[in-house]
Amino acid sequence: MxxxxxxxxxxxxxxxxxxxxxxxxxxxxxxxxxxxxxxxxxxxxxxxxxxxxxxxxxxxxxxxxxxxxxxxxxxxxxxxxxxxxxxxxxxxxxxxxxxxxxxxxxxxxxxxxxxxxxxxxxxxxxxxxxxxxxxxxxxxxxxxxxxxxxxxxxxxxxxxxxxxxxxxxxxxxxxxxxxxxxxxxxxxxxxxxxxxxxxxxxxxxxxxxxxxxxxxxxxxxxxxxxxxxxxxxxxxxxxxxxxxxxxxxxxSREARSLGYASGASQGMETAAFSAMQLFAGRLGIVAAASYGITMTILALMFMFAMGLASATSVRVGIAYGRRDRADMALAGWIGLVTTMVVMFCLSLPVYFFPGWVANLFSEDALVIAGTSGLLILMPIIFPTDGGQNAAINALRGTGEKWAPTMLHMFSYIFVMIPAGYYLAFVQGLGVSGLFWGIAIASLVAVSGLAIRFKIVSGRELPSYS
Structure with missing residues (x-):
């Protein structure tokens, strides 16, 4: 060697x-x-x-x-x-x-x-x-x-x-x-x-x-x-x-195969959030502006989750490569829990000072009020959305391909879009209904992906041929 x-x-x-x-x-x-x-x-x-x-x-x-x-x-x-x-x-x-x-x-x-x-x-x-x-x-x-x-x-x-x-x-x-x-x-x-x-x-x-x-x-x-x-x-x-x-x-066949699943997952998630953006547009200018500002804040904070998730994938992948199942499982769970804790801590300033944060992005009183009402949901959305990203990356680190993608698709295509539409338009919650839809979908995603990681990390790892 x-x-x-x-x-x-x-x-x-x-x-x-x-x-x-x-x-x-x-x-x-x-x-x-x-x-x-x-x-x-x-x-x-x-x-x-x-x-x-x-x-x-x-x-x-x-x-x-x-x-x-x-x-x-x-x-x-x-x-x-x-x-x-x-x-x-x-x-x-x-x-x-x-x-x-x-x-x-x-x-x-x-x-x-x-x-x-x-x-x-x-x-x-x-x-x-x-x-x-x-x-x-x-x-x-x-x-x-x-x-x-x-x-x-x-x-x-x-x-x-x-x-x-x-x-x-x-x-x-x-x-x-x-x-x-x-x-x-x-x-x-x-x-x-x-x-x-x-x-x-x-x-x-x-x-x-x-x-x-x-x-x-x-x-x-x-x-x-x-x-x-x-x-x-x-x-x-x-x-x-x-x-x-x-x-x-x-x-490059094996790397491409892993990428097909990941690319499909990211493409579907992007499409799902584009649909939510269109829903916000139907709710009017103030709702669309509030939605856009809140999503900008969410995207910025999501960069922290992406960094931790990427590191989790590498740590899990290295343990998987040396066929250390216990260390692989530990790397995945530490990555998931740490990401959720960090994201929850990052949500606290926007929860306690929503008006101040919203004022950084707009001087319109209606937009500030609308955005402030959405930011109080971030202690739910930040950790669950960040957690699902860490969980899916932990699964990718084990070589999992389509199971995480299917769980992702179910959560954001078949849960988030219908839930967001129902809560925003049928129940009359407006733009806050869209974010409740995001929260529900993220909770479903992180739960399903965590269960899948528990199953995968509990299996015996294949030996090298």
């Missing part, structure tokens, strides 16, 4: 049987992995917020065009990221069994897949004008949103190349490079965004198109930077990172 070189993350060997030590170790590793991922995920949101602020201050019409253009692009991007999740899982399995060449082989097999996927989804993002027409958008919005969507589409392959490299590094328990690159990208984004939108710093004045070009340029810069980082790792030979990509389609 090859000995890890300097810079390798330790803690891959079978662990001692002291429960307290194991819990401390898992908590320490969970937060060590999660914090950089959380910062990176929040960095992605901040870039979007900066786009909104700069374009919104330049031209309200341009902001409307950009928001419409982003809708299909983000849905496709989220699906693509889900389809690449298998990279992180398969890498962590290989690391768990100390097969470092196999870990590098996952990356070499899946990078061409990420490129292919990027250009395929980019082609779909390029041709979204039919979607704007079918959904009844005004001709002016359709025209400008189509142009902006095509600029964004140019960055799709880069976004997935970056994701493939970032997932590989996270599977190695080395998420720090992704965090650093995201922080640097935010600095560049602020400079380019302001310059290209407003024509500052000697740059052309492009308006909303400037923000779209900034997004694509930065995605390519991040892709090349992360690709170079992976190829130039000091211990690249240990992983065989420069051994070529021959036979990549066949070798």
């Amino acid at each position: 090859t000995t890890p070189q300097k810079g390798m993350t330790p803690d891959y060997s079978p662990q001692p049987l002291y429960p307290n030590n194991r819990v401390k170790r898992h908590l320490s590793e969970l937060f060590r992995l999660a914090v950089p991922v959380v910062i990176a995920r929040i960095g992605m949101l901040i870039m979007s917020v900066v786009d909104t602020i700069i374009v919104g201050n330049y031209d309200s019409s341009g902001l409307a065009y950009l928001n419409v253009a982003h809708a299909p692009f983000i849905s496709l991007l989220v699906t693509g990221v889900g389809l690449l999740t298998g990279i992180m899982i398969m890498t962590s399995h290989a690391v768990g069994r100390k097969n470092y060449l196999a870990a590098g082989h996952v990356w070499r097999a899946c990078l061409p897949y990420a490129v292919l996927l990027g250009f395929g989804l980019g082609a779909l993002a390029w041709n979204t004008n039919w979607l704007f027409e079918v959904s009844g958008q005004p001709a002016e919005i359709t025209l400008h949103a189509t142009d902006l969507g095509r600029i964004l589409a140019i960055g799709m392959p880069a976004a997935l190349i970056y994701t493939a490299c970032s997932f590989f590094m996270e599977g190695l328990q080395r998420p720090l490079p992704g965090m650093i690159m995201m922080l640097l990208a935010n600095v560049v984004n602020l400079f380019l965004d302001y310059g290209l939108v407003n024509g500052a710093f000697g740059m052309p004045e492009l308006g909303a198109s400037g923000a779209a070009w900034t997004s694509s340029i930065i995605r390519w810069l991040m892709a090349f930077a992360m690709l170079a980082y992976v190829l130039m790792l000091k211990n690249h030979a240990l992983y065989g990172l420069r051994d070529g990509f021959s036979g990549w389609w066949g070798h």
Whole structure:
């Protein structure tokens, strides 16, 4: 067996049987992995917020065009990221069994897949004008949103190349490079965004198109930077990172299979929440604004859950890779409980000071009142929504594919949408009924996924062939 070189993350060997030590170790590793991922995920949101602020201050019409253009692009991007999740899982399995060449082989097999996927989804993002027409958008919005969507589409392959490299590094328990690159990208984004939108710093004045070009340029810069980082790792030979990509389609089969299930899960969840957004629109301008603000806050806090869930998947995957069932179960339960506790703590400020939080997003008294009434539900929604994400990632870490996806689909398609509609329109609860629907669905999801993890983690693990 090859000995890890300097810079390798330790803690891959079978662990001692002291429960307290194991819990401390898992908590320490969970937060060590999660914090950089959380910062990176929040960095992605901040870039979007900066786009909104700069374009919104330049031209309200341009902001409307950009928001419409982003809708299909983000849905496709989220699906693509889900389809690449298998990279992180398969890498962590290989690391768990100390097969470092196999870990590098996952990356070499899946990078061409990420490129292919990027250009395929980019082609779909390029041709979204039919979607704007079918959904009844005004001709002016359709025209400008189509142009902006095509600029964004140019960055799709880069976004997935970056994701493939970032997932590989996270599977190695080395998420720090992704965090650093995201922080640097935010600095560049602020400079380019302001310059290209407003024509500052000697740059052309492009308006909303400037923000779209900034997004694509930065995605390519991040892709090349992360690709170079992976190829130039000091211990690249240990992983065989420069051994070529021959036979990549066949070798990526297992990672692709895991990604199909994850991509379907994320795609269905995105579609379900899009339906809830349409319900909010039917309730009127104030309801739609309150819903949008509350969902923005929920999305921001959800980045913490995503970081912890990603770390949970890696920790479970490494234990699974070395066939340590007890440690795998412990990693999953610690990840789930920790995520729910953290999310509950994060909900407390918005619960106790809802008016103050709402006032940060709007000066409209009706919108503030409506948003405040929704924020008091967050101590229920934050922990359950975050918990279901941790649970599904724990299951992904064990190699589970379609069972978590089906549970996810049931919770958000067959529970959330009907419950939200019934409570909002039939029972007359309005926009609060939509969030009660989200709360019910999240509770069903976290319960079902936790039960499934208990079943899976109680089984004997298959031996290596």
